[in-house]
Amino acid sequence: MYPEGFSIHGIDISHHQGDIDWHKVKNATVNGETISFIFIKATEGENHLDKNFNDNFYQARDNGFLRGAYHYFKPNVSATVQAKYFLKQVHLEEGDLPPVLDIEEKGNLSVEKLRKASLTWLRVVEKEYGVPPIIYTNYKFKKDYLNTKEFDRYPYWIAHYYVHSLTYSGKWRFWQHTDCGHIDGIKGNVDLNIYNGSMYDLKRLCIVKDW
Secondary structure, three states, X not given: OOOOOOOOEEEEEXXXXXXXXXXXXXXXXXXXXXXXXXXXXXXXXXOEEOOOHXXXXXXXXXXXXXXXXXXXXOOXXXXXXXXXXXXXXXXXXXXXXXXXXXXXXXXXXXXXXXXXXXXXHHHHHHHHHOOOOEEEEEHHHHHHHOOOHHHOOOOEEEEOOOOOOXXXXXXXXXXXXXXXXXXXXXXXXXXXXXXXXXXXXXXXXXXXXOO
């Protein structure tokens, strides 16, 4: 099942995808279209680096994909510490997609403290790269916890599976529409995504090196 009306496809990967045959991925198609962008898991919490991150990160660029890196947020760890750890491990370059905050857990934080922690991470990382980071989360988490005006300026990457269209009424840039996709070059399942806009818009979203 693929969303209709979108031509820009991407994937997101981590060590769970194992060893990737990048030549095959470069030539793979999703719904008849080649893959344009790849988001790569980088860090989690305050001290976990995905073991395949560095290889995936450089292979993605070497094979001509627009690439991005994401941090999995742990609510029980200082947001500032997590942001600094991400910045230490991840060195985005001009033409890369904005950094991504993957936030899926509330932990024992109140809604107010979760929002504050999220904004702390976003602001520390934005200060480094000069672009608003992307927020990745599912529809319900966004609606319940991150739907105040402060979050409107951050591009939204929505996770919502197995539906033909989204019921989310706000603005969004990326849609992770399945967690069980298959493409040439990757054994097993891989998350499939689409971009909501043109290739021109997608490239304008990327980092410009003027910081």
